[in-house]
Amino acid sequence: MVKRAGGALLQSIVIDHASSRTIGLQLTSALRELILGGGLAAGDRLPASRILARELAVARTTVTESFEQLAAEGLIESRVGAGTYVSDAVHADRPAVPEVERADAVERAPLSQLMAAASDHFAHRLPHVPRAFTTAMPAFDAFPVAQWSRIVARHWRSSRQDVLGYPDPFGHPPLRAAIAGHLRANRGVACSPEQIFIVAGAQQAFQLIAAALVDPGDSIWFENPGTIGARNSFLVHGAEIVPVPVDDDGLVVAEGLARCPGFKLAFVTPSHQQPLGAKLSLERRFALLQAAGAAGGWVIEDDWDGELFFHGRPLPTLKGIDAAGRVIYVGTFSKTLFPALRLGFILAPPALVRTFETSLAAFSPGVPTSLQDHVCDFIAEGHFAAHVRRMRRIYAERCQALLDAGARHLSPWMSIVPIATGLHTIAWLKPGLRGAAVAGAAAERNLTVAEISRFCIEPIAREGLVLGFGGITPTQIETGARLLAEVLKTVEAGKLAC
Structure with a gap:
């Protein structure tokens, strides 16, 4: 290293005066990285504070404060009459720097057996950018940002506990009540707020359902073709996926019964089959519910874009005609609002309310309360319906x-x-x-x-x-x-x- 009487040359340190980080924090971090990364060795002399301040165009007090912080961390030490040096302890304590290996040369850590088996059937993720002809992408250009911003600003002025604290793992009670009311009024589903569980999007809902209900080897009817993300969630829990064909009337229930009458779960998108677009006919809906009752199984209704009909009137939800309580209804705000919310919900049948309470209480960190408050007010003030x-x-x-x-x-x-x-x-x-x-x-x-x-x-x-x-x-x-x-x-x- 080039040296001079004033100490080591530290020309690699660059101070960004436009940065939101303070100059002192930038300097301290840069010196720390040089020392711990081997750029400055044990015993190397640092420039005097006045010299370093002049070279970096910063205040001398800033350099002095950085030196004091690094001395407190044991990385540098001041020697009376001789200057400031990198501590000798750094030589003993610094771990050896490993050689950098290419990512493709590093041995891959093994996946769990279930993940390894499931990953062979995963499909690659498509780009989620607003260009022709990306799927599952709502109209960002038409979202009412001004209304949303006012609601967000209002909530950031509310209780710090609500904004900064831990969320309820079951969901914010006002939002659970708002969703229950919306489903009753707009989707024909009679339910109580206690049956609604707020989750971080539909994909987390599928993961939670699989974790709570699926044992390795359980049979699941799945639309063919069908939703990839949900399928991955059940595969990784060891489910046996039973492909059931789809025609113009939706899932062919008779074929499902022929292939596997004793299914544990059936996954369907009845309002708008993903991806073919068919609506599950009323006759097929009753047949599916009857099959689930006979098998003692459950039906997952993914109503991922059922709100967004634009011709005629939609058929009632499967949950709306479920008299026996066999349907687990999953909804999301990713399409009706925007996907970055990562906000969805599970409507559990009465027999599964305790099951999901147990699962969520044990494992779910909950969705940020502030986000739930925003959506709750957006619904309550009529913006959601208008949007x-x-x-x-x-x-x-x-x-x-x-x-x-x-x-x-x-x-x-x-x-x-x-x-x-x-x-x-x-x-x-x-x-x-x-x-x-x-x-x-x-x-x-x-x-x-x-x-x-x-x-x-x-x-x-x-x-x-x-x-x-x-x-x-x-x-x-x-x-x-x-x-x-x-x-x-x-x-x-x-x-x-x-």
Whole structure:
């Protein structure tokens, strides 16, 4: 190391005067890192405080305070008449610095047996960015930020215990009551606040349900194709997934009974089947509830975007016609509000209320009370209902924009299915085109299209794509359709060339 009479040259230290961190904290941290990282060895002399202050353009008192802090930590020591030095103790106490290894050269730590077995069936995560044609993406541009900000500001002026304290693991009582009231009025579900449990999004709900109810080897009916995240939650708990086909009337209950009449759980998306978009017919709903009663099993109703219907009237929720108490209803605010909330809820049937209380009390840290307060007031003051009504109009317009753009640009290669609910629809590809090939080529053009096959447990007969429209404007839909047409033309040409 280059030395001079004034001590070690410390030119690697950079002070950011625009930073929110104080200058003293920046200097202390930089010196500490130099010492512990080996940049300054035991016995090295530091510059005098006046010299270091001049070189870094900081106050001398700032340097003196940093030296005092490091001396208190035992990292440096002052020698009368000789200056300030790195403590000799650093040489003895500093652990050896290991050689840096490439990530791909490091031996991978083994997963648990259940996770290792489940991970072979996991699907990769798609980009969640607002571009054509990302799925599950609400309209950020239409969210009422001003109203939300006023509610947030009001709550940050409330009790510090409410804002900063530990949340109730079952959920904030006012929000539980608000959700129960909303479900009664808008979804036809009679329930009490005590049946509502607030969780960090639908995915945590599935994890909690699996942890509370699933033993390794338990059979679970699962829509094929179906929701990937929920499927992963049950796989990792050792469940035996039974793929049940879906048609225009939703889950084919008769096929489920033929494959596995004694199921523990059945997972369905009856309001808007994920990803195909079918509604579970009333006849199938009654058949599913009857099958669950006969098997002594439970039905998980994932109502992930059931609020967002924009044509006609929706069928009643499965929970709304569940007279025997077999349905576990899962809702989320990720689509109706925004996904960063990470806020959802479980509506438990009476027989499972104690089960979820036991599980949540033991393991759940709870959702921040302030977030729950924000949503509670958003509902109570009428903003939620107004926002959902507005979103229904916007999604109807964007869905129609996709259908129109598809007719203009995409009809030679695909048939886009009209939809009445949600943030996406599907497009069936013409024979010979493979969904995975189109999705891969589209990604190279910064388009996100998901092939239907990635949602499947076992193959289905037709090739298709899932196209999201909720998070992009009609102009972006038009541009995306033009780009996707170019992609499809290229993929088709490459196939013909082969």
